[in-house]
Amino acid sequence: MNMPDLCIAKDRKKTNISFIENKEEYKPLFKGKKYFLRTYGCQMNVHDSEEIKYYLESLGYMAVDKLEEADIVVLNTCAIRENAKDKVYGYLGRCKHLKKIKKDLIICLCGCLMQEPHEVEELAKNHKYIDIIIGTHNLNELPELIIQKNKEQIINVYSNSDKVFENVKYNRDSKISAWINITYGCDKFCTYCIVPYTRGRERSRKKENIIEEVKRLKEEGYKEVTLLGQNVNAYGQDLNLGYDFATLLEEVAQTGISRIRFVTSHPWNFTDEMINVIAKYDNIMPYIHLPIQSGSDAILKKMNRRYTIAEYKKLFNKIKKKVPNVAITTDIIVGFPNETDEDFQATLDIVKYCKFDNAYTFIYSPRVGTVAAKMQDDISMATKQKRLKILNDLVNSYSLESNQKLLGKTVEVLVSEVSEKNKNKVCGYTDTMKLVNIDGKEDLIGQIVQVEITDAKSFSLDGIVKNKVSL
Ligand code: SF4
Structure with a gap:
């Protein structure tokens, strides 16, 4: 495959800035500045936002919850449905209004919507107040674009990519559960789906790098990893290195990390070997x-x-x-x-x-x-x-x-956070991914506990702690 073309924008001069090597040098430029990051869409975008957080925080920006306090706003967009797009455009109205008051505010758009040429053309033509538009294939260039930013609108979107990024750094949202990209893009071309156009063709990361990442996360105390891909079952097919998703899953299980999940599986690629591996290892949920x-x-x-x-x-x-x-x-x-x-x-x-x-x-x-x-x-x-x-x-x-069916039974729950609805409770997921609200304090967070289920609703369960399983 050839190197990708820039689909829009093109005359930005690439500098010799190496952000990773020189990040300390740039910190004074952004000291005390604040960022507001809003994520739309799927787990892939949520994980991309963890990469964006790494870049922004490495530059020296601090996170804020209020748009009005931000010096830079990053909207990580989704293209999967029309209403996801409408939400972005709705929010842009607020950003535009804020920019009238805060002239130095940087507004940056990234994510899948930015891979749709007609959307980028519309934004470039009618939304000049947006400062940076960057696509899904070159997120690593974001810090460079922020450093370079002047009065001109920067549009930096590649139409496709054959690249697989290894050793990407993340500032993860959780210290307990981590996302791990194993494939990028999709080759299935379901007729309703925009993903093969916004994320490119199917590309797999090397197995040894994924295993290394799992081991590192385990050492850091993570209890759970979720292997991420548009179609995880297709993992390895593009590499021709003699391994597939079943092989990868088995080796991840052998690292001994407490819990392993994966999303998403296409029924077409689901092999008997995969089922056997899932059945064989207790730490594959x-x-x-x-x-x-x-x-x-x-x-x-x-x-x-x-x-x-x-x-x-x-x-x-x-x-x-x-x-x-x-x-x-x-x-x-x-x-x-x-x-x-x-x-x-x-x-x-x-x-x-x-x-x-x-x-x-x-x-x-x-x-x-x-x-x-x-x-x-x-x-x-x-x-x-x-x-x-x-x-x-x-x-x-x-x-x-x-x-x-779980009423009165005892199930294992990995406690992840304080319950949003009731601050006197904590919550987490069972091995079967059912949300359980538990009477308990914050010290349970990060632990796998045995919980007796006392109430069941359509979308969640309530329970009380019986025993701690792991610290
Ligand atoms: S397999 Fe999933 S991501 Fe790929 S084209 Fe079909 S729906 Fe889209």
Whole structure:
């Protein structure tokens, strides 16, 4: 593959600044300055924001919670649905207003929306108050752009990349659970999805670097790692080094870190070896997010999902049989172009069959540049909303049912933080990724504790501590 082209912007002169080597030199420039970072979208963006935090804090910026206090605002955008984009544009209004009062305020946009050329053109033309636009493939250039910033708007977006960044530094949000990128991009080209265009083709990190990162995190006291990729099952296929996701997962398990998770799995690439490894190691959590998207073979074909419902059911049953107490969650899109009543009924049928522990449900949102966006769609928004409501009611009934099965039982929970809703409680997740609110104090944070479940709702559980498992 050739080196990527700059898709917009081009005349920025590259300097010889080496940020990593010279960061102490730049600190006086930004001493006492404050940053406000807002993240939209998926875990990939959340993890990218941890990289952004590293760059900003290394320059000398301090984090603030209030937009009004910031000297630099960074919006890490999402392109997956129209409403994610609307939220960014809505927030930009506040930033623009603030810039009228604070002339030196730097406004920076990054993330998936910045990989859409028509969006960048719109921002460059009609939102001149934005100072820096940077894409997903060159986040490492952010500090250099901030250092270089003058009155001109800087747009620095590569249309594609064959690069895999190793040894990226992060200022992580948590000291307990860490995200680890194992692949970048996606080659599946599901017809509704913008990711292959915004994140590029599938690229895997080298196994030894990932294992090194897990070992380092374990030494630092992390209890849990989540291996991240748009499609983790495809890990290693582009490297041709004789290893795949099952090999990686097994070696991560052998590091002895307490808890291992991974997202997201495409049903098409889910191998028997993967299931065997998940079943074999106690520190690989029995939780699998397995997006189904629709219950109709006709719609799955139009989505280019590469499996049929019969194949999904076969995989689902194989996992359930081999991995004891596994929880399986899914994603479902309602109202894909021309989804008939029969197609929608098939979706309800598969939900009834699988009784998913939880499902993330969405109304289809056309994304410019994707194949599905060009499909004619005769289904009204009112029908789509009605279907979503019916689906959500069904999904929630199964979430409640699966949570109620835990009533009176004792489960292991990794306590991660003080409960948002009740400051006298702490909360964390079971091995099966169920949220538990626990009567207890902050000293439990970071520990794996045995908790007796006393109440079950659709989206969370309540419990009391029985025993501490690990310190
Ligand atoms: S597998 Fe499909 S839905 Fe998932 S990121 Fe790739 S193209 Fe998008």
